[in-house]
Amino acid sequence: MLNSLFQSRQFGLLVLALIIIVLPFGLQNDFHYDIAIQMGLIAATVVGLNLLVGFAGQISLGHAAFFGVGAYMSAILTGTYGWSPIPVLLFAAVVVGIIAFVVGRPILRLKGHYLSMATLAVGFIIYIIINNERRITGGPDGISVPSLSIFGAELNVFNDYQILGMTLSGTFLWYVLAGVLLLLAVWIAQNIIDSPIGRALRSVHGSEVAARVVGVDTARFKSLVFVISAVYASIMGSFYAHYTGFITPQIASFEHSIVLITMVVLGGMASTLGVILGVVVLKLLPQVLADFQELEMMMFGLILMLTMIFMPKGLLPTLQGLARKYLRKKPEEGV
Amino acid sequence: MSKKIFRRAGFLAATLAAGIFATSVQASDPIKIGSFLSATGPASFLGDPELKTLEMYVEKINADGGVLGRQLQLIHYDDAGDASQARNFASRLVRNDRVDIIIGGSTTGTTMSAAPLIEQARTPFISLAGAIVITEPVKPWVFKTPQSDRMAAERVLGDMQSRGITKVGLISDTGGFGSSGRTQTLEVAANYGIEILADETYGPSDTDMTAQLTRIRNAGVEAVFNFGFGQGPALVTRNYAQLGIDLPFYQSHGVASDRFLELAGTAAEGLRLPASPLLVPDSLDDADPQKAVVQNYKAEYEARWNTQVSTFGAYAYDGLMLAVMAIEQAGSTDREAVRSALENIQGYVGVTGIYNLSPEDHMGLTADSFRILEVKDGQWNLID
Amino acid sequence: MLAEFLQYLFTGITIGATYALVALGFTLIYNASHVINFAQGEFLMIGGMATVSLMGMGLPMPIAIILAVILAGILGVALQRLAIAPARQASVVTLIIITIGASIFIRGVAQLVWGKEYHVMPSFGSDQPVRIGGAVMHSQSIWVLLIASILVVLLVLFFTRTLIGKAILATSMNKDAARLVGIRTQLVLMLAFMLSALIGSMAGIAVAPITFTSYDIGIMLGLKGFVAAAMGGLGSGVGAVVGGITLGIVEAMTAGYISSDYKDAVAFSMILLVLFFMPRGMFGSRVVERV
Structure with a gap:
């Protein structure tokens, strides 16, 4: 049910765009930009994952592996074989899409948590392959990735660029790129949510049986969304690899998959802005907690646990609820 | 306020690029030593003693009056063995904390993912990780203190050769340390006339091998070589004894700590490994220049932390001492001066070995710095 | 040849028995709440680490073990009371994230209290390996198998012969109906957490002499246990036991005969095979969805 002004499509996108434009005034150095860029790329991944978790009610425990396949194909095909980054990125997305389809289609015919188990298995197999095939992937020590180039123009984080008479750092341009990618990701996701498919999906999250009774092929829709969310992960994985310049198998690990899911749930399932907030919080937390040294792990677990106990709907929806209560708003018009 | 924001907006990108934020340093400002280590997580075997060593010796140096009359300030972040965390913390160290030198990177993965950023920021970086790729080919700003894993493989294979062994079985963990060591061993085995007849692996958290x-x-092998660190090699050692295999057994320097003897127990009897002299400080020849340094470090570490000293902590000790020497020789914390002083350090007698760095060699140790030890009656014994 | 095969078989069964116990813990909680309890591995860790540290304080082994198991049981109850019960209105995914948070928290505390090092626990009996048909077994393996079998038998008796056990089963089948006939479902859930903590800690203590123990040992064992539970259909007790033993044997056989590099990959592809061809798991229960 989209009955809140806060969740209306244009409003959310506008808020996000505004934040992305205003944010640089608060960023004091390249380190801050660095974290912001990574947040943008991960947030776009998580927006895709949210389609699956928030709207199709399915859990993927292997999304980091899709992210990793995108990242590693970009690293290997551009680095070792000298392909051009953008075609590689698209090629990787197609490969990941096919993997997701082959796994998702039969599994999603079944009800229950089977997709989570299947993705766990696929994720681990991908991780093990990346970790073991040292000659191709560099093994556990990782592999370096060339910088991104678009139509022959290289975008290196460490270079400066003259654009329209201004000197812009590569980091700043990456910030712009990450911002644009995130807006694009959100825009596409919201279009999917508002499409007939999306409406069918929301019905699925409500009641699968009901959806089937009214003639919605839930399995097909769910596998479609699963493929889309996997493709999101792959594309962002490719960008992430080019941005950081060095990747290790950890980005494809089960732990990373768990982090991605946690971002969705912590921020607020089914709320696109919410999951982005989830990314921001989980990306900042290690930096904030870094000063606590030995206590870091304990505090991280405690914060995660308490947030979910007291805000079971996630950060943003809970805050929105509080805000609404506080403002004593009259009920919004339903959809 | 808003005026200021708009003014900043125009020049934002330019200022970021030019690094105008760099402030001039007062003589009394502390020297900032940045560090990111795997103090927790699966590589805490490495990071924990490294961090303890850095903390302890920064304190000690400060108590003795600091370096160039300035105090040292240690800024440390725990990357938990995660390479992308390591990269982010390195980013924070060079761009936000603006440290003068970095000592850190417990594993090859964390080191390599942080290195491009640190190189670009032109900050001297002393890594504590083993793999040969860190310093070969030479990166201008990257140094390291541990011997490379290839040297460990060479020492072990050399010792096997001297015992007339030609057929060897290799078992390694699939983590970074074991995987890199396995690759190096396979590459250099032929130089010693040794054939690797079996090449097996295990996961870093496996419980039975x-x-x-x-x-x-x-x-049909004549000896077995295990490359790995953590609890894995201790399990391999126990399983080895349990299966009753009585072929010569070798471990890598990854297990060079007294802790390993405790874990492996009597099963470790008779095995050999390459290690720094730290494990046998008292068996060193009195003429050995390292003897005093090694004995000192061991005594101080164990007194301060009430726990056994480990080879890995010594990497951090040598890293810190090299950094201090370089800063003293450079007479300032000017990064290029420190870098160039670092790569010209000759004859520094450290715990791990005697360092002779050069522009072509950013590690500065020879394979001889590894001693071959054997476990006898539950004690380390110096063989070579 | 036979000796070799037996060696792989024994290795597989020993580690498989541990996976089976962890999988049983997952199954108990999953049945009572549909929550995948990611803190399951921490119960194993608490069992092993508490025993070692209590022994370090000079307590004799049996006492240390009993206290450690009690501690884990309290922890299981606390987890349900303090973390799961207050969020009972939350979705299952949220509850799963809470258990992830709890596992990180427990690990963080354990690291503070007990440090990061690995610890040795002495075997229950002799240290001499046992030889059977040319294959060698750690003597502790016999203990692991014995304890696992006893626990499984006790569980079966508990669920078929006691009122509480039957109540748990009833709740897992239909929560609302169970509530209607007067079963307090929150109490049942608490019992499920306690039981799975008890089983988990005993498994953790039994294998500690073989595997060593440390604050983070629960991650891997927990994960493997989940894989075993998934192979068995996540919700079937028999499936959990068979899944665990199968997983252990497959790992050992793959490492012995095919490739140690890919032994875990083979185990994971078994999940896919089971899902593709036996979607209810090897022993999954039939679930009918109510409208």
């Missing part, structure tokens, strides 16, 4: 060892034994 009898299947792999059975397979190795049945391959």
